Amino acid sequence: MAAGAPRIFVSHLSGVAVFDPTGDQVGRVRDLVVMLRVARRPPRLLGLVVELATRRRIFLPMTRVTGIESGQVITTGVLNVRRFEQRPTERLVFGELLDRRVTLVESGEPKEEVTVLDLSVQQLPARRDWEIDRVFVRKGGKGGAFRRKGETLTVEWSAVTGFALEEHGQGAESLLATFEQLRPADLANVLHHLSPKRRVEVAAALDDDRLADVLEELPEDDQIEILGKLKEERAADVLEAMDPDDAADLLSELPTEEQERLLSLMQPGDAADMRRLMAYEERTAGGLMTTEPIxxxxxxxxxxxxxxxxxxxxxxxxxxxxxxxxxxxxxxxxxxxxxxxxxxxxxxxxxxxxxxxxxxxxxxxxxxxxxxxxxxxxxxxxxxxxxxxxxxxxxxxxxxxxxxxxxxLPEDWRETEFHLAEDDKDGEGDEGDAPEGDGRDLLEDDTNDDTSDGTRDGRDGLGKGEEAGSHDA
Structure with missing residues (x-):
């Protein structure tokens, strides 16, 4: 590591504004993309997932980042606005690595399961490469008060194993803390871009009111998927917490038998409102209205x-x-x-x-x-x-x-970001970009040295995260 190189804990990057060299904001950081490596070598930080004002998520290679300081990311101003698509060899830090249960294998100590609360990245002396170097973990059992009171410590990446394994029942505490300040529509956008497994886990960790607000902002398929994974009693509680018109729309998409089961579990007054709204055609004033005005x-x-x-x-x-x-x-x-x-x-x-x-x-x-x-x-x-x-x-x-x-709006308006046309944007504002790629392919061809494992990367330090000891035990 370069002497004095700033260490940035990834939780400090959530929602950080991204600016071009002229000071115009182009979006906000929603995740980090890394590639795991063999033999316990620290993962390379490939780049950032940036959400534009239009809600489109793009990939920003670290080679296009000129600075991360005072709670903001500065880019070269050259962006490829193709929609970000995760590749099989890549991992999303917020979506997949936080809250994992991994094994601590410190020298001289027995193996112990710990929960990942945060990760830090640091710049390498070679070129402008960055990698995850440390892991902030909590000892103790999974869930409950014991977990909250467990000892926390920061260890080297090589001191833990288990990140490459598929995990069932992964928690969501740290991820939700990272996105605590997001509006429901923005949190819904985060959930929509998670894997189905992770989306259900995070949704299950939200309280009823927060989940109800988020469900109202999700596409129909995601709503049905999440509701179907909840226990019926909780699904009924969440429907009661939703706006009646949104809840009625969601119920109307379910099979009749499932509708009746959920309605029977709801408070009689709420169930009556749902039945009344479901009696109207969807695209009429009766089908659109809420039954709870002032x-x-x-x-x-x-x-x-x-x-x-x-x-x-x-x-x-x-x-x-x-x-x-x-x-x-x-x-x-x-x-x-x-x-x-x-x-x-x-x-x-x-x-x-x-x-x-x-x-x-x-x-x-x-x-x-x-x-x-x-x-x-x-x-x-x-x-x-x-x-x-x-x-x-x-x-x-x-x-x-x-x-x-x-x-x-079109049914897929959440996917197409309102009126933003891909054909208009792809290739515009991409000065210096290869029109058919996002910079990853060029990096993946760079195999001449030990630090270029097929990545897309680069970056400087962040004001909030400069205190390297902020998570140290």
Whole structure:
């Protein structure tokens, strides 16, 4: 190792911003790609998986990284924006190496199973190569309080074995800690790119509310896969924690027998909401709506309305307005009287009755209104949420703009990153790149010295990780 070469613990790289030389952000680090080697030799760091603003994940070879400092990665500005695809010989650090159970084989000590909490990388003196040099582990049993209280220590890579083996029942504690601050949509993107085995393990480690939020952002196939791996009681709990419209959409994709089993395990009120939503055609106002908008009685005040709007569990679209109805005030309600927009609530004294400031000019949506009509309503009146009212004048629920967009975008929009066309981007901005590759093939041909094991690499130090002792025992 080069004297004084900075050691970076990989947990410090999660979500770090990636910039080009002009200071423009191009994305964020979502994982590290390494290649395991034989004879306990430290793995080479091949590069970074970078998520662009469009959510596309690309591979950034370490040879294109000029610096990692002050919590940011600086590149040469030359990127190949082809979608990253993991190769059979490669391992993802966050997705596959953290939380593994490996064997500690320190000299003179009996072998002992430990859990991997973190890994550190360090730059080699030759060229700009980097490799994993140390492993931060916890001794003790797998799971439970004993695991949390186990001794932690940092050891050389050569002091552990077992990274190359397939592991069943791998934990997710360290991986989840690494991505703790991610929004549900971003965490869903992380899960989507994990292997099926790892995706289920991580999903199982999330609490019900967090998993519900993440499921709402996942593609349908991933939702069904994860839900099918949960115990039925927990699957019902997670469905209850989801927004009713999203949960109903997911339930409708399951076989009828499985639907009924899960519905029978849910609270009667939640199950009734699901059945009601599933009775509507998917691409209608009734099929799109949520049954849990903010509903107030006519004698409620502006202060009451603002207290309801402050609920942190509400989406911004649902919190943008309240619906004034006669009792009962749970959907389906009594007669719908009108809407009060959030901005109006801010302009009137707290003691003002909401019935005095309602907007009753706009006609509400009918439950069987088709998707184009719903979209046209939002576009015409610049709405973010709209009431759905039946023939009897009862409020059934509310449609939010995000649900309209979800159903208007192509089914694979999460894969195609909104409107980003691969044909437009591939080959553009790739100055100096081979148009048919991402830099890996050139590196794999470089076999003249002992440190080039078919990789894609390079990098400098990171401010957060410069304290090499941050994980040392």
């Amino acid at each position: 509903v107030l009685r006519p004698d409620a005040t502006v202060a009451d309305a603002l207290a309801r709007v402050r609920n942190a569990d509400l989406s911004p679209a649902l919190a943008a307005q309240v619906y004034v109805c006669r009792p009962p005030d749970e959907t389906p309600t009594g007669k719908y009287l009108g809407t009060v927009h959030f901005q109006r609530l801010l302009r009137d004294p707290p003691y003002t009755l909401v019935s005095a400031i309602i907007d009753d000019d706009l006609q509400p949506l009918e439950p069987d209104a088709p998707l184009p009509v719903v979209a046209g309503f939002f576009a015409t009146y610049d709405m973010v949420s709209a009431p759905v009212v039946d023939d009897a004048g009862a409020l059934l629920g509310a449609v939010t703009v995000d649900d309209v967009l979800d159903h208007m």
